[in-house]
Amino acid sequence: MSKRWTSILIPVLAVILGLLVGAVIIAISGYNPIVGYTQLWEGIFGDSYVIGESIRQITPYVLAGLAVAFAFKTGLFNIGVEGQLIVGWFAAVYVGISFDLPAYIHLPLAILAAGLAGAFWAFIPGILKAKLGVNEVVVTIMLNYTALHVTNALIRSIAKGDTTEQIAQTASLRIPFFEEITQYSRLHGGIFIAILTVIIIWFILEKTTLGYELKAAGFSQDASKYAGMNVPRNIVISMVISGFIAGLAGAMEGLGTFEYVSTKTAMTGIGFDGIAVAVLGGNNPIGVVFGAILFGALKYGSLNMPNPPAQIPEEMISVIIAVIIFFVASGYLFQWLYEKFSKKKGVK
């Protein structure tokens, strides 16, 4: 019981401490933290438009964080979520503009294409690790750049420019009702897909023999082999599932937020932020949702902080987010303090 409590208590304490330390930094920099935080709050919850936009921002974070967390649970460090997301985004838009189909086929097909593209991109490091023992961290990092430049080249060749046309409305995730109730924000139906994916992944990890095998391989490859499990196959499956989720995150951007894809000069950052989201969520599928809510809301709400009267530079919020992650990641400190405290009271 106490374990469950600490796993909730630690992130909450970390967030509070992060905000406090952030307030100190804001004050030292000559701004008013109370006004700043008020504007941050309004930037997230102020009206239906910002609420809609916050949820839109949270959606891809849920999936990116989930992709990292899933791989991590099975003993793999997938740094390539970023690249898998980029190819997923492209694949979704490609299907979205290339076909003329009824929505009930077109949309699922575009989403599936995004997932499969991400899965393929993750299959490469998976098979290299399984067959040759190549470290997946190195391969996934390099494949991020490959993804960026390959998709840029493909976009130029099919769009004859830097931006593709808009996807057909039959492939869009937009829901008119959502737009109406949020003063025409870009909120789209992807949040349902994200939540559904979280539930499916939680089920796979906790309730299926596949999850049992993947976790066993994550904890002890020797014991997995002893028990007759096919460890190389499990490594590939794990990477492919993680890549599929990352590809879905790309679909959120391609079929929901933007409805097109354009060439990029740099990474989107969502995939890398996914690592932080996974850490915030304790690599637990349900925890990832809360990590993504925190991360996405802060990211979007911070856009309101430079406005008068607070006029706090947008960069400040990056500092505060970094401080919060720092405190969560150094959760051992809190664990230690907690145990010290509870020891004195004589409970354990």
Place this chain on the structure above:
Amino acid sequence: MDYVIEMLNITKVFGNFVANDNITLQLKKGEIHALLGENGAGKSTLMNVLFGLYQPDGGEIRVKGKSVKITDPNVANDLGIGMVHQHFMLVDTFTVTENIILGKEPKHGAGTIDIKSAAEEITRLSELYGLEVDPYAVVADISVGMQQRVEILKTLYRGADILIFDEPTASLTPQEIMELIDIMKKLISEGKSIILITHKLKEIMEVADRVTVIRRGKAIKTLNVAETNPTELASLMVGRDVVFKTEKKPANPKEEVLKVENLVVKDYRGVDKVKNLNLSVRRGEILGIAGVDGNGQTELIEAITGLRRVESGNITLVGKDITNLKPRKITETGLGHIPQDRHRHGLVLNFSVGENFVLQSYYHEPFSKIGVLQNREIYNYANKLIEEYDVRTQSAYEPARALSGGNQQKVIIGREIDRDPDLLIAAQPTRGLDVGAIEFIHKRLIEQRDNGKAVLLVSFELDEVMNVSDRIAVIFDGQILDIVNPKETNEQELGLLMAGHKVDKDNHQQMLDQAVKKEGEE
């Protein structure tokens, strides 16, 4: 001032589990006081209380007559208490000297470490106590015995005069054990006092002055070693009479279950470790494989279980060719395997006890249906086995990591035997376990035999092989050198065979060849 340490009425509770219940332990100056108990009896908890790693929930600790509060290991160090851990706490890439001074480095004026004077001090200490070490050797390169001497020097360097030895002989060779016993006697003669945590009765009889027996968290009795005997100690420890010699009916072997023909297996470096080995195990018998570690036992087992590739030769299990099949196929053909290294192979330590019980069977009914785990079935089954195999755990949901070694082994044995395999391979099944657990495991192996199954027992302990086996195959240099009847052999003959000397009346030439061959290798 008779006692250097008095632990009076110590109680330590974890949740609703009483690890130490009102235990009193008094250490006289200049004595070796043994702390005897089964795995999980509470010995380590008690010593962790003394060393400041746990705070007691009740009771008093007195050091040299003064009541003290030991809040962390540094306080224990300052009071002159040093602990020699079972699992050495050494930095492998550091030298002996660097390891010993770690955290208490002598410095030059400029703040740099004065390795030279440290090494001199270590040399002085090692000569004084007969602890032979090379101060400049890197820890990764030295023997386990020397690593232990480094651990002892670490405590002496910090000025300890009360030493706690936690299961010190667990990882030592017989030769190193003899050396350690000499060291302990030397330490006493130089005025130190020692608490020796162990479950090995032989060592207590040899070296200790007094012994305190702990059972299930309670101190049962403190005795003078001179006035007791191993049988009394064993029954005090376990709480009932213990039979050292396992009782068994004569074997009734039937048809062949395992047949190994001309087997060749390479080790990880690509060197032949099993060389044309032939072996046969029948239903209703226990075949023991005796041999010195490293003569191909590990590779033989890994080849039979499918964990290592067979270069040439054939393995047949219940009439089916299983050579180079996948481990799961072999398991399903009728094999149970108690692996040599329970932490590396036998368990997923972060999984719960329940999850570990189904490690070999999670994928079929009733534990899963169409790929979905049936947790209710799994934990019902786990609770059944916990009871049947007397696994001491708080619950089936506890991670396997939290169990003591003996209880971890019971989980593995329960899992493997309950699948009722035609052939059970038990590799070092009792390594590091106490007499109660050993007796239990031996009984289970014999039961398996009496139920008409075959058992292949691999052990480095002669006692175990002679006690449990119906036939003993001696392995030497990757081959079965001879098969002997345990009733007609003795330790001397087995020892000779294990060293590669075949005592063969008919073929004297062969024996000479073996001897020559062995000399050639040395």
